[in-house]
Amino acid sequence: MSTDIKFKKGLSIKLKGVAAKDVSTANRSKIFAINPSDFHGLQPKLSVKEGDKVNVGDPVFYAKNNDQIKFVSPVSGTINEIVRGAKRRLLSIKISADQKDTFVDFGSKTPMKLAAPQVKEALLESGCWPMIRQRPYDVIADPNDTPKSIFISAYATAPLAASYEVILEGKEKEFQAGIDALSKLTEGKVHLSVGTSDSFLGQVNNAVVSKVSGKHPAGNVGVQIARLDPINAGDRVWVVNPQDVASIGSMFLSGKYDAKRIIALTGSQVEGPQYYEITQGAQIADLVAGKLKSGKSRIISGNPLTGFAVSSEDSIGFYDNQISVIPEGDHYEFFGWVPFIGNHKFSMSRTFFSWLSPNKEYDLDTNLNGEERAFVVTGEMERVFPMDIYPMQLLKATMIQDIEKMENLGIYEVAPEDFALIDFVSTSKIEAQQIIREGLDLMIKEVG
Amino acid sequence: MNFFRKQLDKFKPHFDKGGKFEKYAPAFNGIDTFLFVPNHTTKHGAHIRDGVDLKRVMITVVIALLPALIFGMWNVGYMNMGDGHTFMDYFIFGAIRFLPMIIVSYGVGLGIEFAYAVFRGHDVNEGYLVTGLLIPMIMPIDFPLWMLAISVIFAVIVGKEAFGGTGMNILNPALVARAFALFSYAPFMSGNTVWVADSVADGVSGETVLGSLAAGTEVQYSTFDMFMGYIPGSVGETSVLMILIGAALLLFAGIASWRIMLSCLIGASLMGLLFNAIGSETNELLNFPWWQHLIAGGFAFGLVFMATDPVSAAQTTKGKWIYGFLIGIFAILIRVVNPTLPEGMMMAILLLNVFAPTIDHYVVESNVKRRKKRLQKVSA
Numbered sequence: 001m002s003t004d005i006k007f008k009k010g011l012s013i014k015l016k017g018v019a020a021k022d023v024s025t026a027n028r029s030k031i032f033a034i035n036p037s038d039f040h041g042l043q044p045k046l047s048v049k050e051g052d053k054v055n056v057g058d059p060v061f062y063a064k065n066n067d068q069i070k071f072v073s074p075v076s077g078t079i080n081e082i083v084r085g086a087k088r089r090l091l092s093i094k095i096s097a098d099q100k101d102t103f104v105d106f107g108s109k110t111p112m113k114l115a116a117p118q119v120k121e122a123l124l125e126s127g128c129w130p131m132i133r134q135r136p137y138d139v140i141a142d143p144n145d146t147p148k149s150i151f152i153s154a155y156a157t158a159p160l161a162a163s164y165e166v167i168l169e170g171k172e173k174e175f176q177a178g179i180d181a182l183s184k185l186t187e188g189k190v191h192l193s194v195g196t197s198d199s200f201l202g203q204v205n206n207a208v209v210s211k212v213s214g215k216h217p218a219g220n221v222g223v224q225i226a227r228l229d230p231i232n233a234g235d236r237v238w239v240v241n242p243q244d245v246a247s248i249g250s251m252f253l254s255g256k257y258d259a260k261r262i263i264a265l266t267g268s269q270v271e272g273p274q275y276y277e278i279t280q281g282a283q284i285a286d287l288v289a290g291k292l293k294s295g296k297s298r299i300i301s302g303n304p305l306t307g308f309a310v311s312s313e314d315s316i317g318f319y320d321n322q323i324s325v326i327p328e329g330d331h332y333e334f335f336g337w338v339p340f341i342g343n344h345k346f347s348m349s350r351t352f353f354s355w356l357s358p359n360k361e362y363d364l365d366t367n368l369n370g371e372e373r374a375f376v377v378t379g380e381m382e383r384v385f386p387m388d389i390y391p392m393q394l395l396k397a398t399m400i401q402d403i404e405k406m407e408n409l410g411i412y413e414v415a416p417e418d419f420a421l422i423d424f425v426s427t428s429k430i431e432a433q434q435i436i437r438e439g440l441d442l443m444i445k446e447v448g
Numbered sequence: 449m450n451f452f453r454k455q456l457d458k459f460k461p462h463f464d465k466g467g468k469f470e471k472y473a474p475a476f477n478g479i480d481t482f483l484f485v486p487n488h489t490t491k492h493g494a495h496i497r498d499g500v501d502l503k504r505v506m507i508t509v510v511i512a513l514l515p516a517l518i519f520g521m522w523n524v525g526y527m528n529m530g531d532g533h534t535f536m537d538y539f540i541f542g543a544i545r546f547l548p549m550i551i552v553s554y555g556v557g558l559g560i561e562f563a564y565a566v567f568r569g570h571d572v573n574e575g576y577l578v579t580g581l582l583i584p585m586i587m588p589i590d591f592p593l594w595m596l597a598i599s600v601i602f603a604v605i606v607g608k609e610a611f612g613g614t615g616m617n618i619l620n621p622a623l624v625a626r627a628f629a630l631f632s633y634a635p636f637m638s639g640n641t642v643w644v645a646d647s648v649a650d651g652v653s654g655e656t657v658l659g660s661l662a663a664g665t666e667v668q669y670s671t672f673d674m675f676m677g678y679i680p681g682s683v684g685e686t687s688v689l690m691i692l693i694g695a696a697l698l699l700f701a702g703i704a705s706w707r708i709m710l711s712c713l714i715g716a717s718l719m720g721l722l723f724n725a726i727g728s729e730t731n732e733l734l735n736f737p738w739w740q741h742l743i744a745g746g747f748a749f750g751l752v753f754m755a756t757d758p759v760s761a762a763q764t765t766k767g768k769w770i771y772g773f774l775i776g777i778f779a780i781l782i783r784v785v786n787p788t789l790p791e792g793m794m795m796a797i798l799l800l801n802v803f804a805p806t807i808d809h810y811v812v813e814s815n816v817k818r819r820k821k822r823l824q825k826v827s828a
Binding site: 013015159230232233298300304305306307309324326328329330331332333334335336337338339340345346347348349350351352354364365366367368369370371373374375376377378379382388389390392393408409410416419420421423424425426427428429431432433434 | 452453481483484485486487488489490492493494495496497498499500501502503504505507508511571573574575612613614615616700701702703705758759761763764765768808812815816818819820822823
């Protein structure tokens, strides 16, 4: 049965460069990389050395504090280079890929016939475990926990977001198997939220389907959790990306680690934005080659609100299903602060005439459009933050590291991505996502 | 504009780290970023940002002040010279009297702001763009310039910088200036000789509406005069019509809080109605129709431009309702029952500025309690 949840607050930002619904297969990269930095707070321990041969599903490194959590190779090939940074910090493991993949066989299973420990074991062994993240803290889930519920949001509202209908087309069986497997891991429910109940996503078994509507961040799993099953101190809720659910299902059905991903190449700096099938860890250069417009641009793994700036030599982030390329905003603007002129910039305030054309698609660049200032304007954060939390007060408590206040004001319920729109609308150009990330790290250290 | 950019870029290296004038970088940047929105790009968090910034917000408020300012200057001339002159005569007379006040206010205030920025090594904040205009607009036109300068110094240093600068102050700095002036230079701030330029010399009666009421004399002005602003008073506050145009602009742009404005109107109306119901034979202010309270004195100006100051006002949505409502109540209460202060709006706003953090505290606490209850329900 499906329930409806509507969000009134928020802000949808329409950008140029939405991906057309065609899916092509990208050229196979020669080099694939797996980056420990994709997993926040992880301390990696290598299990390979340069020159080693690996198959798809062979572990490359694991978590130092819990060696059950493995990170496996997405391709078969040879470990080409282990890149380390300052203090020998492990940055990246590069694998030069074979022409054709060979797989480790984990044995095909039917999730519904397995008990919870067996499902967990299979997920850990096959390298699928890192796909499961927990709230609070927005880090990889601890396999020793039992979550009170598991949330999957198949409704994407972020700017230029990839559509899950396109990504999951033809993967009905795998998606259902993934849900089945996850449903074994919680004593509560698996919640799946969809934008429309027409597609197959609305018809799955073993999950509670909710129909979500509203502006961004309605699609953020965090605001859906807050509405359906809010997190209190001590609670654990797990979240999984829909594409990873299908990948988990595929592993159970075929016995092989499924590293194939569909990602959207989007943004105004892309010539003909559309979807591509790639393999996890593929180099961005191979994907964007010949597809970028001239001019300085910024490549972002993820969407322009929450993604990370990357170079074309980097690989696509583990959790990302989107590459956005937007113009770099390295320019001055003479008397650019004069209000009520022009509508080339987008603003929630009506100090531009952009409000006159609500459906216009904008070509926003990375200019900060001002300088960082103290908190002055009030009420704007609350307009884009659909949780029962006072965002400004929580940010202030986090900035002064007042743990008790942070707990009281709801730090357990939020993840950095929930503050992305606050980053965007803030007149004072506050780095809200960064403040919240540091706050969550402090909580991990102090409370755990 | 390319010329300006080139000139600025030429000087910039001297102010950068390691440059000759590194210490004065905040002052240079203050001018640079005033001329040009800087080329800063996003480093963390969201890669794209809303087009709005604090400069744009503050300038919008300044624009919203302009109708009242221009009318006020005209009115200075009109009040002094009486009927029978051209528009430009009045306006030029007003400008000659009022522009020096603006220059002193901005000159002294911005001077201190720049000095603080250099001294502390932080950027020049935009807050004073609005404060600097508000201060002369709420002072009597005959107020001596040196007193204005001292009021500005007090407001910026004690009212703002002592708390950490823009965004940190508890009280509205412009009202701090006015309160300081009122207590320090009372003869220049009240009575019937200060609100019209040279009123003593010309023998023009400079009685304000509220002043007449408090003194028990008859009000010489019609409601229409009060609404249009053909009355004595400080430059900003006389014309309700012009203030409403400014209010419309602020509300339309989404800058000032409509909740504060509305709840303040409701509070003042209720209080006025209550006093009208009580009535009095000795205190004319009790009999002053409640709706005329809303267009008399500094109420409208305070409501639109002072009560809504986001830094010193309550910051939570519920808090804003309470804050505005109480300002309305207290403004009328102080007006009516305090014989020494016929204008209550300033005192009401300053009083609620002080209580705003407490209001917010209880609003946020109620949220915390709700959250804790939820936790008990789950663990029970």
